[in-house]
Amino acid sequence: xxxxxxxxxxxxxxxxxxxxxxxxxxxxxxxxxxxxxxxxxxxxxxxxxxxxxxxxxxxxxxxxxxxxxxxxxxxxxxxxxxxxxxxxxxxxxxxxxxxxxxxxxxxxxxxxxxxxxxxxxxxxxxxxxxxxxxxxxxxxxxxxxxxxxxxxxxxxxxxxxxxxxxxxxxxxxxxxxxxxxxxxxxxxxxxxxxxxxxxxxxxxxxxxxxxxxxxxxxxxxxxxxxxxxxxxxxxxxxxxxxxxxxxxxxxxxxxxxxxxxxxxxxxxxxxxxxxxxxxxxxxxxxxxxxxxxxxxxxxxxxxxxxxxxxxxxxxxxxxxxxxxxxxxxxxx
Amino acid sequence: xxxxxxxxxxxxxxxxxxxxxxxxxxxxxxxxxxxxxxxxxxxxxxxxxxxxxxxxxxxxxxxxxxxxxxxxxxxxxxxxxxxxxxxxxxxxxxxxxxxxxxxxxxxxxxxxxxxxxxxxxxxxxxxxxxxxxxxxxxxxxxxxxxxxxxxxxxxxxxxxxxxxxxxxxxxxxxxxxxxxxxxxxxxxxxxxxxxxxxxxxxxxxxxxxxxxxxxxxxxxxxxxxxxxxxxxxxxxxxxxxxxxxxxxxxxxxxxxxxxxxxxxxxxxxxxxxxxxxxxxxxxxxxxxxxxxxxxxxxxxxxxxxxxxxxxxxxxxxxxxxxxxxxxxxxxxxxxxxxxxxxxxxxxxxxxxxxxxxxxxxxxxxxxxxxxxxxxxxxxxxxxxxxxxxxxxxxxxxxxxxxxxxxxxxxxxxxxxxxxxxxxxxxxxxxxxxxxxxxxxxxxxxxxxxxxxxxxxxxxxxxxxxxxxxxxxxxxxxxxxxxxxxxxxxxxxxxxxxxxxxxxxxx
Numbered sequence: 159x160x161x162x163x164x165x166x167x168x169x170x171x172x173x174x175x176x177x178x179x180x181x182x183x184x185x186x187x188x189x190x191x192x193x194x195x196x197x198x199x200x201x202x203x204x205x206x207x208x209x210x211x212x213x214x215x216x217x218x219x220x221x222x223x224x225x226x227x228x229x230x231x232x233x234x235x236x237x238x239x240x241x242x243x244x245x246x247x248x249x250x251x252x253x254x255x256x257x258x259x260x261x262x263x264x265x266x267x268x269x270x271x272x273x274x275x276x277x278x279x280x281x282x283x284x285x286x287x288x289x290x291x292x293x294x295x296x297x298x299x300x301x302x303x304x305x306x307x308x309x310x311x312x313x314x315x316x317x318x319x320x321x322x323x324x325x326x327x328x329x330x331x332x333x334x335x336x337x338x339x340x341x342x343x344x345x346x347x348x349x350x351x352x353x354x355x356x357x358x359x360x361x362x363x364x365x366x367x368x369x370x371x372x373x374x375x376x377x378x379x380x381x382x383x384x385x386x387x388x389x390x391x392x393x394x395x396x397x398x399x400x401x402x403x404x405x406x407x408x409x410x411x412x413x414x415x416x417x418x419x420x421x422x423x424x425x426x427x428x429x430x431x432x433x434x435x436x437x438x439x440x441x442x443x444x445x446x447x448x449x450x451x452x453x454x455x456x457x458x459x460x461x462x463x464x465x466x467x468x469x470x471x472x473x474x475x476x477x478x479x480x481x482x483x484x485x486x487x488x489x490x
Numbered sequence: 491x492x493x494x495x496x497x498x499x500x501x502x503x504x505x506x507x508x509x510x511x512x513x514x515x516x517x518x519x520x521x522x523x524x525x526x527x528x529x530x531x532x533x534x535x536x537x538x539x540x541x542x543x544x545x546x547x548x549x550x551x552x553x554x555x556x557x558x559x560x561x562x563x564x565x566x567x568x569x570x571x572x573x574x575x576x577x578x579x580x581x582x583x584x585x586x587x588x589x590x591x592x593x594x595x596x597x598x599x600x601x602x603x604x605x606x607x608x609x610x611x612x613x614x615x616x617x618x619x620x621x622x623x624x625x626x627x628x629x630x631x632x633x634x635x636x637x638x639x640x641x642x643x644x645x646x647x648x649x650x651x652x653x654x655x656x657x658x659x660x661x662x663x664x665x666x667x668x669x670x671x672x673x674x675x676x677x678x679x680x681x682x683x684x685x686x687x688x689x690x691x692x693x694x695x696x697x698x699x700x701x702x703x704x705x706x707x708x709x710x711x712x713x714x715x716x717x718x719x720x721x722x723x724x725x726x727x728x729x730x731x732x733x734x735x736x737x738x739x740x741x742x743x744x745x746x747x748x749x750x751x752x753x754x755x756x757x758x759x760x761x762x763x764x765x766x767x768x769x770x771x772x773x774x775x776x777x778x779x780x781x782x783x784x785x786x787x788x789x790x791x792x793x794x795x796x797x798x799x800x801x802x803x804x805x806x807x808x809x810x811x812x813x814x815x816x817x818x819x820x821x822x823x824x825x826x827x828x829x830x831x832x833x834x835x836x837x838x839x840x841x842x843x844x845x846x847x848x849x850x851x852x853x854x855x856x857x858x859x860x861x862x863x864x865x866x867x868x869x870x871x872x873x874x875x876x877x878x879x880x881x882x883x884x885x886x887x888x889x890x891x892x893x894x895x896x897x898x899x900x901x902x903x904x905x906x907x908x909x910x911x912x913x914x915x916x917x918x919x920x921x922x923x924x925x926x927x928x929x930x931x932x933x934x935x936x937x938x939x940x941x942x943x944x945x946x947x948x949x950x951x952x953x954x955x956x957x958x959x960x961x962x963x964x965x966x967x968x969x970x971x972x973x974x975x976x977x978x979x980x981x982x983x984x985x986x987x988x989x990x991x992x993x994x995x996x
Contacts, residue, residue, distance in 0.1 A: 372603070376574075376590070
């Protein structure tokens with residue numbers, strides 16, 4: 159046992175630790191962040207064109223879809239649940255938005271309709287899981303299929319083209335040189351980071367995921383908390399779907415297949431516990447950025463697609479192995 | 491003095507009053523017209539065997555279970571609890587045996603869970619820490635409120651649970667076997683706190699299996715059996731233990747240990763300089779055929795760790811085990827079982843049984859390797875017969891072999907685990923807290939089985955924190971303290987005072 163790693167629960171006021179100890183604690187606490195920094199420096203030094211404003215912009219834009227959904231997936235995982243239906247919600251919300259805009263010529267109506275469509279799916283997920291006690295893996299697996307079907311039905315099987323000019327600005331416009339999807343993703347991290355760390359609701363989510371029995375006996379409205387989280391996930395994912403439709407200028411029922419795994423991977427990379435109760439917003443941010451950086455570099459270096467799958471899987475395994483190693487050392 | 495008068499008045503009137511409370515589940519009447527009066531300023535002991543209805547009663551108080559009949563009154567006002575929130579708001583707190591804290595949240599957050607101070611939904615951290623600090627000071631605990639609960643000891647966690655109750659100013663506090671995993675020192679501290687709560691005029695319900703605790707702590711005792719109120723003893727001072735046990739069990743049991751001496755044979759198991767995690771120095775001892783060796787010590791003295799070393803569940807860093815004079819080298823529990831050593835773990839639910847599987851499957855878990863066909867095909871008929879044989883021999887109370895073991899009582903689960911090893915031709919039984927959570931009647935049966943094991947030439951090693959049990963059952967007692975063997979006494983020389991003196995940290 160290394161004395162530096164001992165937690166000091168007895169100390170009534172944490173004494174000022176020596177610098178070396180504090181540095182080690184920081185590394186320990188932020189294990190995956192270290193991985194990211196090393197990775198980023200390594201890539202900047204070795205991969206030509208990686209560290210350019212244009213490429214970094216492109217990298218950030220490429221992670222907006224996963225990133226914007228990861229913030230609420232984080233809450234779902236923190237509850238000890240999972241949501242596999244997000245990819246289908248993205249497609250469904252996009253199609254709904256496109257259809258409503260085409261019919262009504264109102265951008266606002268379309269955006270609202272898309273977001274609410276996502277929220278409605280989230281509500282059903284939440285009620286199935288919280289009220290009817292269906293395992294969230296199964297409930298959202300079923301919803302993943304059903305909602306994909308709804309997306310096809312709404313669009314009659316084809317992509318819905320959008321002709322409303324103002325709608326494209328949503329996905330392609332920029333403010334201070336940074337495009338709106340990146341802004342909205344940043345906003346998502348700020349809002350949900352605040353929600354998780356600073357609000358009563360965030361603490362309640364962690365409590366339900368950490369020990370649902372304790373939460374129930376402490377008088378928390380466990381069922382309502384769970385439903386709320388799924389609804390939030392649906393609304394945010396619906397918005398992500400609308401943004402995607404705006405960028406592609408069409409609502410595509412076939413889009414984003416397999417996205418849920420990318421989102422969950424990013425969260426796990428960021429240290430979110432699949433058994434619930436543990437989540438940090440900074441971890442999720444880094445998880446998303448690692449995913450984006452690796453993907454970006456593989457494109458820059460023209461790595462063949464088949465190898466890209468292999469590398470993505472390998473990186474995820476390495477990251478969680480590292481995390482496990484770090485945690486087991488700390489516990490000894 | 492007016493406060494004294496008020497205290498006397500309070501003491502004579504029931505603060506919590508249950509009348510004819512009935513709770514039924516499909517097929518079971520868990521509480522059958524139960525009445526109970528608890529006064530403000532008393533510690534009211536609640537005893538009974540498992541399944542007597544104590545837990546159900548606590549769940550009625552906490553708003554988890556809803557009675558089909560009967561009334562619950564607090565300070566004369568009839569109450570209905572549609573959910574846990576309502577019970578909390580009415581001033582009832584339950585401190586369960588399995589503590590209900592969120593390990594990843596901090597001490598402060600756990601203390602105030604459900605009533606976090608906030609402004610428009612945003613947690614007011616400063617108020618949170620300040621109020622938590624005040625509460626911790628009141629409890630006399632020196633804990634940083636920002637520490638995650640997962641870093642606390644069991645005793646400290648219990649204090650946090652009590653703190654939770656006090657932060658809500660609970661007037662009724664129920665404890666469910668709170669000392670089962672506390673050290674002697676932590677228990678003493680807990681009792682001081684409970685007495686202070688009583689003197690503060692709160693109504694305390696104290697559920698326990700231990701007679702000694704009733705003697706030192708309780709003012710009155712109520713006994714439940716089979717969901718019914720059997721008797722309330724109004725004075726603990728002149729309480730007749732035999733009458734109390736008879737009320738719990740439904741028949742008189744003179745001596746639950748029923749010790750039977752027997753001759754010891756050759757040395758069967760010998761540990762030679764065994765060293766590993768949890769031990770402070772190499773451990774050596776012997777166990778003879780026909781001998782029951784008790785291991786006494788405080789929680790954390792290294793007894794369970796020693797058993798796990800013998801069993802090959804953890805790797806020894808030095809030393810070895812000899813079985814009937816032959817040097818053994820177990821890489822895993824599987825090796826130990828094949829050699830004839832078996833462990834019945836302390837935490838039955840987590841480590842002993844597969845709760846959802848049937849009695850027969852649990853029983854055949856290990857032995858089936860001897861009679862499966864072609865090395866992998868189950869012999870269903872043989873397994874059924876084996877299960878029936880042991881259900882009959884050990885009088886296991888189950889509908890049949892197909893019943894899920896999780897639905898059985900703790901005592902019967904333990905019998906199934908014993909059967910599993912009896913079917914395996916095991917010679918050395920390592921029993922870690924063999925009767926934890928098992929009620930009086932079933933305990934006597936388990937002891938009887940252990941004597942039978944010894945009488946047939948086997949060795950039994952028992953780790954127990956229950957002093958009376960170690961003295962009552964073992965032929966020889968090994969005392970451990972802080973990872974060391976510090977005493978090895980034959981039954982005749984083992985007095986409770988001597989054992990405790992040896993076990994306490996220096």
